[in-house]
Amino acid sequence: MSLVQIHSSNPKSRHATTTLFRIGTYIGLLLFFASLCPRLYEFFQSVAPSYLPLLLTFGLTTLSAIGWIASLYTGTTPGIKHNGTQTQGISSRGIGAWILGVLITAFYVYLYFYQDLTAAGFLPLFAPWIDIVDPLARLLANAPADQWFLYGSLYTSAILIMGIRMLYRYRHNRYHILRTLSVMFCQLGLAFLLPAFLRKLQQPEFYFTYFWPLKYDYLFPDSAHSLIQSGGVGVFMFFWGAVMALIATPVLTYFFGKRWYCSWVCGCGGLAETAGDPFRHLSSKSERAWILERWLIHSILVIIILITVLLWANEYAGRSLLGGWTYSAKSLYGLYIGAIFSGVIGVGFYPLLGSRVWCRFGCPMAAILGIFQRCFSRFRITVNGGQCISCGNCSTYCEMGIDVKAYAQRGENIVRASCVGCGVCAAVCPRGVLALENGPVKIGRFSGSDKGALRILKDSVLTRRIYEA
Amino acid sequence: MERLVIIGNGIAGITTALEVRARDPRVRITVISSESKYHYSRPALMYIFMGHLKFRDTMPYPPTFWEKKKIELVHGYVEEIDSSDQKVRLASGTAFSYDKLVLATGSKSNTFGWPGEDLTGVLGLYNLQDLEKLEQLVPNASSAVIVGGGLIGIELGEMLHSRGIHVTFLIRECSYWNSVLPDEESQMINHVIRAENMEIVPSSLLAEILPDSTGRVRAIVTEDGREISCQIVGLTPGVHPNKTLAQAASIPTHKGILVNQYLETRIPNIYACGDCAEIQNEVEGSSRVESIWYTGKFQGETLARNLTGERVTYDPGIFYNSAKFLDLEYQVYGTVQKQNPDDTHYYWCSKNGLHSLRLVERGGALIGVNLMGIRYRHRTCEEWIKQKLSVKEVLPLLGEANFDPEFSKRFEPEIVAAFAEELR
Numbered sequence: 001m002s003l004v005q006i007h008s009s010n011p012k013s014r015h016a017t018t019t020l021f022r023i024g025t026y027i028g029l030l031l032f033f034a035s036l037c038p039r040l041y042e043f044f045q046s047v048a049p050s051y052l053p054l055l056l057t058f059g060l061t062t063l064s065a066i067g068w069i070a071s072l073y074t075g076t077t078p079g080i081k082h083n084g085t086q087t088q089g090i091s092s093r094g095i096g097a098w099i100l101g102v103l104i105t106a107f108y109v110y111l112y113f114y115q116d117l118t119a120a121g122f123l124p125l126f127a128p129w130i131d132i133v134d135p136l137a138r139l140l141a142n143a144p145a146d147q148w149f150l151y152g153s154l155y156t157s158a159i160l161i162m163g164i165r166m167l168y169r170y171r172h173n174r175y176h177i178l179r180t181l182s183v184m185f186c187q188l189g190l191a192f193l194l195p196a197f198l199r200k201l202q203q204p205e206f207y208f209t210y211f212w213p214l215k216y217d218y219l220f221p222d223s224a225h226s227l228i229q230s231g232g233v234g235v236f237m238f239f240w241g242a243v244m245a246l247i248a249t250p251v252l253t254y255f256f257g258k259r260w261y262c263s264w265v266c267g268c269g270g271l272a273e274t275a276g277d278p279f280r281h282l283s284s285k286s287e288r289a290w291i292l293e294r295w296l297i298h299s300i301l302v303i304i305i306l307i308t309v310l311l312w313a314n315e316y317a318g319r320s321l322l323g324g325w326t327y328s329a330k331s332l333y334g335l336y337i338g339a340i341f342s343g344v345i346g347v348g349f350y351p352l353l354g355s356r357v358w359c360r361f362g363c364p365m366a367a368i369l370g371i372f373q374r375c376f377s378r379f380r381i382t383v384n385g386g387q388c389i390s391c392g393n394c395s396t397y398c399e400m401g402i403d404v405k406a407y408a409q410r411g412e413n414i415v416r417a418s419c420v421g422c423g424v425c426a427a428v429c430p431r432g433v434l435a436l437e438n439g440p441v442k443i444g445r446f447s448g449s450d451k452g453a454l455r456i457l458k459d460s461v462l463t464r465r466i467y468e469a
Numbered sequence: 470m471e472r473l474v475i476i477g478n479g480i481a482g483i484t485t486a487l488e489v490r491a492r493d494p495r496v497r498i499t500v501i502s503s504e505s506k507y508h509y510s511r512p513a514l515m516y517i518f519m520g521h522l523k524f525r526d527t528m529p530y531p532p533t534f535w536e537k538k539k540i541e542l543v544h545g546y547v548e549e550i551d552s553s554d555q556k557v558r559l560a561s562g563t564a565f566s567y568d569k570l571v572l573a574t575g576s577k578s579n580t581f582g583w584p585g586e587d588l589t590g591v592l593g594l595y596n597l598q599d600l601e602k603l604e605q606l607v608p609n610a611s612s613a614v615i616v617g618g619g620l621i622g623i624e625l626g627e628m629l630h631s632r633g634i635h636v637t638f639l640i641r642e643c644s645y646w647n648s649v650l651p652d653e654e655s656q657m658i659n660h661v662i663r664a665e666n667m668e669i670v671p672s673s674l675l676a677e678i679l680p681d682s683t684g685r686v687r688a689i690v691t692e693d694g695r696e697i698s699c700q701i702v703g704l705t706p707g708v709h710p711n712k713t714l715a716q717a718a719s720i721p722t723h724k725g726i727l728v729n730q731y732l733e734t735r736i737p738n739i740y741a742c743g744d745c746a747e748i749q750n751e752v753e754g755s756s757r758v759e760s761i762w763y764t765g766k767f768q769g770e771t772l773a774r775n776l777t778g779e780r781v782t783y784d785p786g787i788f789y790n791s792a793k794f795l796d797l798e799y800q801v802y803g804t805v806q807k808q809n810p811d812d813t814h815y816y817w818c819s820k821n822g823l824h825s826l827r828l829v830e831r832g833g834a835l836i837g838v839n840l841m842g843i844r845y846r847h848r849t850c851e852e853w854i855k856q857k858l859s860v861k862e863v864l865p866l867l868g869e870a871n872f873d874p875e876f877s878k879r880f881e882p883e884i885v886a887a888f889a890e891e892l893r
Contacts (some may be wrong), residue, residue, distance in 0.1 A: 079796030083631045087520040172796070174876035193852060286531075384872055385847025387791055387800075389762050390480075390529035391513035396522055409529055426874060428521075430512075431791045432798050432844040435872050 011212050018071040018126075024064025032057040032129075041128040051135040058132070062157055069165045078172035080428050082397070084138035090351070091278045097351035105348030112339040114147050126150060140196035143148035149196075155271065156192045160184055162274035167279075175423050175436070179263055183270030204230050206237045209265050211245040213304045214365035216333065219245060220308065221315040226462065250372055257379025259421025268316055268358060271347065272399065273422060276355025280399035289401055293361050293418065300337060301367035307333055337362065356399040360418055370417030378438040379421065380445050381414035383407065387433045394425035394434060408433055415445060470496050470776065474557055474567035476547050476714065478502035479511060480762055481743025482573030483529075484769025490538050492777040498539070499565055501557070502801045503546035504596050507532060510565045511596075512762055512892050514641060515624045518600055519631045550718035552641065552736050569776055572715055572726055572734070572741040573769070576760055579617075585678030590686030591702045594625045603701075607632050609699035614638075614689050616675045617706030618645045618785035623658075624748060624793050625703040637668040637697055639675060640690070641706075644892075651807050653816060654825060658794045661823075665795060670697070673750070678702055708760055710745040722801060723747055730782035741774070742768035748783060761790055763785050797842055802850035805829050805837035812836070815860055817884045826884055830860045844872040861892055 035041045035053060044053060062318070090096040100120025110117060110125060118124045130145050133153045137145035163184040170176030190209045199205060204227055212219035218241040227234040252260045262269045272280075283289075307329050314326045359366050373379060388411070394404035400418045404425045407414045414425075414434075426434040439445070473489060475482045478500045486498050500508075513527035535542055545559040550570065558564045578593030580586050590610075592602050612635040615622045623645075626636045642648055644655040645662060659669055674692040681687040688698040710725030721727045721735045725747030730742050732748070744760040757768065759768070764785055771783045791800045804811065811831050818825040824842035828835060834857035838850045849870040853863050868881045 077661075077796055081631075082516075082519070082521040084520040086523050086526075173874055174878075175874045179875055258827040382872075384844070385789070385851070386763060386766070387789070387847060390510040390527075391516060392510060392522055392526040392528070393513075393516060396526045403528065423874065430516075430793045430798075432800070432872065435844075436875060 014071060014075055018068060019045075021064045021068035021071055025061055025068055028057055028061030028064055032061065032132075035128045035132060036125060041131070053132045054135055058153065058157060059334050062161055064163050065161045069161070069168060073168040073171075080430075081169075082428065084279070085281060091281075093282065093352060095278075098158040101349060101351040104350065105344055108339075108344040108348050109450075111147060111151055112343060137196070138359055141199040142194065143199055152192050152195075156187050156265070157398070158275040159187045159267075159270050162277065163270075166274055166277060167384065170427065173427055176427065179259075179423070180273065182264045182267075183273055187267055187270050188267050198233070203233045204237060206241075207267075208237075208240065209267060211241060211249065211365065212308070213245070213301065213368065214266070214268070214363055216304050216308070216338070217330075218242075220330070221311050232451075236275045249369065250376075251465070253369050253372040253379075256379055257377050257419070257421050257436075258366065258373045259379065259419075259423075259436075261369060262359065262366060262420035263422045268342065268346070268363065269420060272350075272355040272359060276350050276399070279350045279355050281354070282352065283356060283360070283399050283401040285398075285401050285403050287397055297363065297367045297370070300362055301364040304333065304337075304364045349403075354399055354401070356420070360400050361418065366418070366420075373419070374415065374417040378441055379415075380437060380439065381419065381425065382435045382437050382439075383411050383413055384433045384435070387431050389431055391430060397424050397428045398424065399424070403435070413445065459468070470568045472497045472566065472568045473499070473571070473776065474565050474569075475500045475571040475573060476502075476557065477571075477573035477575055477743070477745070478504070478508045478542070479575050479743060479765065480508075481575075481765035481769045482571065483508040484766050485571050485573065485742060485773050486540050487538070488770050488773030489776055490540060490770045492773065496614045497541070499541040499543060499544055501543040501547055501559070501565070503544070504598070506542050507535075509597075514594065514597070514600055515628050518603060524597075547714060550720075550739075551715060551737060552718055552720070555738065568738065570739045571772065571776075572720075572739065572745060573743045574674060574711040574714055574726075574741075574745045576744040577711045578704060579707045579709055580704055581706070583675055583678060585680060585686070586704065588678055588680050588686050588702075589684055591648035591678060591704060593704050594621050595708065596629075603628070605636065606701050610634055610638070612699045613701035613703060614697055614699045615703040615705060616689070617641070617704065619649075619705060620646075620792050621708075622703065622705035623662075623792075625705055626662070626667060627795055629701065630665060630701075634701070635667075637670060637699070638662065639670050639673050639691065639697075641672070641674060643671045646671060647807075649807075651805070651814070651816075651827065652837070653818060654827070654839060655797075657799065657818075657822060657825065657841055661795050661797045670695075708744065710747065710758055710760075712745060715741070715745075719774055723756070727756075731775050731780065732768060732783060735773075740772055749768045759785070763789065783792060787854050789847060789851070798840075798844065800840040800845060801838070802845070802847065803829070803835070803837035803854045804831075805839045813860075815888045817880075817887050819883075820882060824880055826880070828860050828863065828888070833859050834859075835860055835863055845870040860888065864888055864892075 035044070035351055085091050088094070090100065090119060114126060126147050130147060130150050133150050134145040136153065137143060137149045163180050166180040167177060170180070186209045191207050195205055207215065210218070217223045220326055224238055227238040263273055283427065310326050311330065314416065341362045342358045346362065386409040388405065390405055390409045392405055395402070398404050399422065400420060402416050402419060404414055421436055423436050424434055473496050475498070477484055482500060485837050486500050489496060490498060506850065507528050508530065509527040510529055513522060516522040517524055517527060545563065547557050548560045549558045555568065556564050556566045557570065563769055576595065579593050585591070590606055592599055613629045614637045615626050615760070616639045618638055618640040620640060621751045626638060629636050638645070644652065645658040647655040662669055676692045677690045677691060678686055679690060686700055686702050687835065689702060692697050712722040712726050715722050715726045720739060726734060726741040726745050728734050728741050728746050728748055730748065730750060732742050732746065734741055743765040747756050747758050749756040767785050768783060771781055772780050787803055789802045793799065805827065813830045815828040815830070816825065825840070825845060827839035829837035835853050838845065853866070864885050867885060868879070871879060871881065
């Protein structure tokens with residue numbers, strides 16, 4: 001028998017490499033934060049070429065962090081290793097988690113209210129950071145950087161670095177490798193590089209991976225007008241947004257469940273699945289949380305649909321219908337839902353409430369996808385016979401707070417509106433009891449897995465051929 | 470029946486309680502356990518220790534569930550059963566009278582009277598208390614010896630390994646769990662153990678555990694005189710029924726608490742199920758003790774039906790079990806015996822040696838499926854065995870049974886080609 005020999009490199013030298021990369025990461029981060037001190041930054045600017053700060057902060061942090069992650073996983077065997085997840089402070093609401101939560105929250109508050117805050121006399125805190133990414137903005141978009149470009153750069157780095165961590169972590173499982181590569185590509189290519197490139201070409205800013213109602217203004221009359229007026233590319237963008245939101249969404253969800261979007265494409269999901277992975281088990285599994293979830297997410301869906309309809313009605317009535325009221329509804333939604341809920345709470349509270357707070361309680365796109373998934377979809381998580389040992393790994397690591405084992409231990413399939421199909425429940429199950437499947441809607445969708453009704457394999461034909469030969 | 474008392478809140482006892490409640494909304498149900506108030510998943514013990522889960526994560530039902538189901542939970546140690554008065558008495562002095570009593574007292578770890586087996590640092594892995602002991606030992610330990618392989622041994626090994634403790638398995642057979650698994654699968658486990666830098670000392674028996682000057686474990690000595698230094702000794706050479714309480718109450722026992730096919734003991738109104746029960750088949754003159762999770766569940770179900778007016782014999786159906794050896798998943802359906810001259814084995818193993826499938830045929834019918842590193846559908850395999858399909862008939866259907874995650878490499882074409890060759 002030939003067996004893959006897993007060479008464990010010398011633990012001591014591995015430890016040294018890990019330490020080296022860790023120091024590199026810390027230095028990069030330290031320089032990044034130190035640059036917030038204006039005097040220091042001005043001095044630095046005066047002596048170095050303009051792209052050097054970018055290399056020393058983003059560059060050094062990203063490369064060292066990737067090296068750190070790689071050295072942590074080298075020499076370990078592929079498989080589920082959640083060792084210490086619930087005992088280490090950063091991933092179990094320890095002091096580190098609180099510090100991180102406060103930092104991210106503060107960052108988001110500053111980001112969304114940057115203009116207001118600086119106008120009110122607060123320091124333009126991000127100015128040096130915006131300066132740091134400026135060479136990159138000029139290179140990619142041929143335009144000066146602003147706070148949103150800074151945000152995009154940070155967001156994309158987080159997905160890439162932590163995406164590589166996911167690739168190492170789940171290297172034994174192709175489903176996770178593919179979906180992680182997919183969110184990394186969608187973020188880097190479609191949500192960062194492409195919009196920058198479009199700006200370079202003087203085209204409208206547009207994100208091809210976000211659709212109404214998550215990106216609510218893509219179907220608002222104002223955006224429609226400005227996109228269509230901007231010419232050929234803009235017209236395509238508007239129709240892309242409309243077709244994806246109104247036609248592709250139900251069709252793809254019918255075939256694959258909401259996962260095609262939430263854990264393969266979406267940027268919010270992308271961040272949750274990569275940077276949020278260490279915190280996924282913190283989601284509340286209580287029934288009260290489930291009730292709150294259903295009320296909140298569907299209310300927000302109703303609100304955004306109403307606002308959209310009102311805006312269009314107002315448009316056709318020559319903007320006379322409700323006067324300024326529709327406008328203020330739109331901006332209030334943008335402030336409370338778009339900024340505070342999805343950003344400040346959604347990401348800022350990762351280390352305390354888990355990685356999918358926004359997706360679970362707020363996102364109107366998730367609400368629509370969820371309704372389709374629950375009522376008209378081939379997707380389900382199948383339970384294999386009577387094999388569940390009720391260990392609780394599936395429920396614990398469900399970022400959406402679904403009590404998966406409550407179904408699994410009764411041998412019932414999991415068909416839940418909120419399930420984003422990340423597949424982690426199936427991966428952490430120590431008895432291989434769960435599988436994500438797309439099967440016939442009518443046969444065994446809710447009852448457990450039975451005879452091969454679901455996945456008739458191509459090789460049945462091949463098999464017969466071998467037989468007859 | 471007005472009042473049902475169940476001793477033991479493991480999977481067998483709790484299943485009995487829940488299934489009785491589902492059939493009878495009125496009966497008073499009391500479940501007594503000295504281990505913990507709430508039912509938890511015993512196979513998840515290892516994940517608590519490794520930091521994957523917290524204790525509350527391993528509870529199959531939330532604490533509020535029991536009030537809703539009107540099942541009274543008592544955290545206490547039953548000291549005495551008075552079968553003539555139909556009463557159980559706790560160490561605290563509280564007494565509970567019963568109309569029907571269920572003993573679901575589980576197992577105890579086997580020991581064989583080894584010198585030094587009571588030293589600090591020697592333990593089994595069975596309950597929460599063992600986990601506490603282990604937590605105290607780990608900070609002062611750098612190496613451990615696990616005596617006896619098997620399913621609990623590998624769990625304890627993985628637990629200690631996850632905390633950086635060097636693990637050595639001392640096993641009686643020449644290869645891991647070879648008493649149950651065929652040679653090839655057993656060797657596959659040896660490889661995954663060694664790939665993690667753990668050691669296996671095969672064909673060895675424990676002679677003695679040596680203390681240091683403070684009464685802690687210092688080393689073990691094998692029967693052939695080899696000394697291995699360690700601070701922790703895990704004793705996992707299997708378990709045996711916990712029948713202490715039953716014996717004290719003069720309930721007939723042998724290997725376990727003796728029950729008939731209806732799970733009744735010889736004493737009226739007293740029943741037993743799960744690990745602690747030895748089920749006798751009067752017709753065949755045979756008896757068996759089953760100490761796995763799934764059969765505990767089945768026995769609980771059967772007993773609940775018998776307690777609520779039905780009269781059914783225990784039928785475990787087609788055997789199945791599953792486990793995980795470090796990162797290697799294992800499933801078995803039906804009967805896979807190591808050496809039975811009546812059986813024909815069809816065995817396939819992937820090139821990297823981490824995936825295998827074994828089909829066992831007896832009298833032209835499939836009787837067993839053994840899988841390592843591949844997941845198959847439970848119901849599909851069961852159906853093949855029930856319908857007595859031959860291996861030749863099963864081959865074209867293999868792909869339908871596959872339960873591996875999406876996008877996984879499918880081995881069926883290779884397997885079918887290999888077996889078809891053998892069948893020709």
